[in-house]
Amino acid sequence: MRKNKKYQVSFLPSGKSIKVSPGYNLRQAILDCGLTIDSSCGGVGTCGRCRVKVLKGSAESKKTKFISPEEEAEGYVLSCLAEIKSDLEVEVPEQKESRAKIIGGKFRPEEYAGVSSSELSEVEVEPWIIKENLTVEKPSLSYGTSDLYRLKKSIAGKTGIKGPEIPITIIRKLPDDLRDRDWDITVIMDRENGVLIDLHSGHLDRNIYGIALDIGTTSLVMYLVDLLTGEVMGTQSGYNPQIKYGEDIINRIVYSNKRGGLARLKGVMVDTLNKMIVKLVSGSSINARDVVSVMIAGNPTMMHLFYGVPPRYIRQEPYVTVANRFSDSTTREVGIKHLSNAHVYCLPGIASYLGGDITSGVLASGMYREKELALFIDLGTNGELVVGNSEWMMGCSCSAGPAFEGGGVKCGIRAADGAIEKVSIDQGSYKCNIDVIGQDRPRGICGSGLIDVIGEMYLKGVIDRKGKFNQDIGNKHLECVEKDCRYILVPAGESATGENIYISEVDIDNLIRAKAAVYAGIRTLLEEVDLHTHDLEKVYIAGGLGKHLNIRNAVIIGMLPDIDLKKYHFLGNTSVTGAYLSLMSGNKYNESVKISEHITYIELSVNMKFMDRYVAGLFLPYTDMKDFPTVEEYLYR
Numbered sequence: 001m002r003k004n005k006k007y008q009v010s011f012l013p014s015g016k017s018i019k020v021s022p023g024y025n026l027r028q029a030i031l032d033c034g035l036t037i038d039s040s041c042g043g044v045g046t047c048g049r050c051r052v053k054v055l056k057g058s059a060e061s062k063k064t065k066f067i068s069p070e071e072e073a074e075g076y077v078l079s080c081l082a083e084i085k086s087d088l089e090v091e092v093p094e095q096k097e098s099r100a101k102i103i104g105g106k107f108r109p110e111e112y113a114g115v116s117s118s119e120l121s122e123v124e125v126e127p128w129i130i131k132e133n134l135t136v137e138k139p140s141l142s143y144g145t146s147d148l149y150r151l152k153k154s155i156a157g158k159t160g161i162k163g164p165e166i167p168i169t170i171i172r173k174l175p176d177d178l179r180d181r182d183w184d185i186t187v188i189m190d191r192e193n194g195v196l197i198d199l200h201s202g203h204l205d206r207n208i209y210g211i212a213l214d215i216g217t218t219s220l221v222m223y224l225v226d227l228l229t230g231e232v233m234g235t236q237s238g239y240n241p242q243i244k245y246g247e248d249i250i251n252r253i254v255y256s257n258k259r260g261g262l263a264r265l266k267g268v269m270v271d272t273l274n275k276m277i278v279k280l281v282s283g284s285s286i287n288a289r290d291v292v293s294v295m296i297a298g299n300p301t302m303m304h305l306f307y308g309v310p311p312r313y314i315r316q317e318p319y320v321t322v323a324n325r326f327s328d329s330t331t332r333e334v335g336i337k338h339l340s341n342a343h344v345y346c347l348p349g350i351a352s353y354l355g356g357d358i359t360s361g362v363l364a365s366g367m368y369r370e371k372e373l374a375l376f377i378d379l380g381t382n383g384e385l386v387v388g389n390s391e392w393m394m395g396c397s398c399s400a401g402p403a404f405e406g407g408g409v410k411c412g413i414r415a416a417d418g419a420i421e422k423v424s425i426d427q428g429s430y431k432c433n434i435d436v437i438g439q440d441r442p443r444g445i446c447g448s449g450l451i452d453v454i455g456e457m458y459l460k461g462v463i464d465r466k467g468k469f470n471q472d473i474g475n476k477h478l479e480c481v482e483k484d485c486r487y488i489l490v491p492a493g494e495s496a497t498g499e500n501i502y503i504s505e506v507d508i509d510n511l512i513r514a515k516a517a518v519y520a521g522i523r524t525l526l527e528e529v530d531l532h533t534h535d536l537e538k539v540y541i542a543g544g545l546g547k548h549l550n551i552r553n554a555v556i557i558g559m560l561p562d563i564d565l566k567k568y569h570f571l572g573n574t575s576v577t578g579a580y581l582s583l584m585s586g587n588k589y590n591e592s593v594k595i596s597e598h599i600t601y602i603e604l605s606v607n608m609k610f611m612d613r614y615v616a617g618l619f620l621p622y623t624d625m626k627d628f629p630t631v632e633e634y635l636y637r
């Protein structure tokens, strides 16, 4: 073989192409080309979602259960298992690519925040990033102190901040900035840390702004906030582009360990954030230089990836982070463009799988100030829990996986236009009645719809307590080929994809595992302090499922405790809400630090009680029906 030989790989229908070395991984070539390929498992061959069709040339692929011999003969391969052995022409499914696109600039509080922008504006405004107009004393032959000395003296006199930290980037411009407007200047200060963020010559009468940012495993949400009034000036939201490298945090960590993986994960995320910031700022009438701070909340893995810090030890025993709270930085240091003078802060995390997003959530819920026993649940990609009150708090992460965000379920998609969000089943005909987000025909089913389906199938006898289909009830919507049965929710002719939208026993199994992990986490946390679910006085629900979640169905499937439904409260995206509160108030930010220090973390992966509870949860609703008295009464009355 000639040395340095390259093969040309062309992708359809995009028309993009790339030259790669012999044996190069086909999925990697797709990603290198800037295309998106559905890859829930991050490229380890276990999700079956990265299939492509080789139209010309040869790619050598390992055998996989996801590709039948007939499909193999037609040219189908899993791209993550295929090596490039010649020039290739490859068809990459186009529809999947749209899953990772930014949703756009529409503010959808019902989906992303749970509170309206006007409600957010009513919170305590106690700015700790401040703007002050100063007149610095002029030097003279009899008063020949340095410019820097006189600047610090003026700052101390006006703000009380003694010996502020002045970055060298500001000192470089200082002589001109001071003299340009006859010693009149405006300073932007971080009052909590005594740091000068920016300096303008002249007295400015413009307001200053900040960005509250939630970096989720699945989505990114940001608010542009007036730091003097608390008003939310605009919002942006979109998918985390790292999804193409793996849907959950474990697969992201695995990918970050590959050569160039960490830089790639950080790069795609920061690129997307930069685009969102441009839209956010250009959509308002403000000057980008007046955006002076960014407050971030995210889970530990996302924060490591954002700061470019290797997250690999998070998944290796004894499961530690590099840092639970990253140092305050400048936008330049973290790669954020367009906001050249802003400082970047993050909410402190608690432990390896309990991050600043949960600290933020506890802050937003207010449970840390209340006497009542409360449970906080963030039902996102992972499933994090905190239980306690003003005197004590304990937390854990229960590895629920991405099933409730559409991952690991064949027809699962995230909550977006075309997603089935509500389902009920007719008792006699077993026909599904569905509600779809937006005006579109259904494309798939999202988390709240999946919980409804499992609950309804169980109540109507479509499945048994183990999640297996009852095949002798005359259900015409059940299609079985040998042992592979699928319950058709929407027939091909009525869906947006032209294919059946269905749920299979494998899907049901994945969802039952996810719900078992959540409930086992709740029981285990409570048992650590000799309490039971009936002791709970409030349950706060945060996360992606949001207001679409039918609590009753979540109880019926055994995911949430069978307690008075009035105790449940939806909070929406508390991660961004807590970031907003911390941005607006120094007191709140200091409280978030105390919260993170106050929560005792329980590691469930080595907890035998958790394992017992988890196994008990692999039935609907639970092995011991006494835990679910109202469900038992409904079923056996």
Ligand code: FES
Pocket (backbone or CB within 6 Å): 038, 039, 040, 041, 042, 043, 044, 045, 046, 047, 048, 049, 050, 051, 078, 079, 080, 081
């Ligand atoms: S099977 Fe290839 S990415 Fe999951």
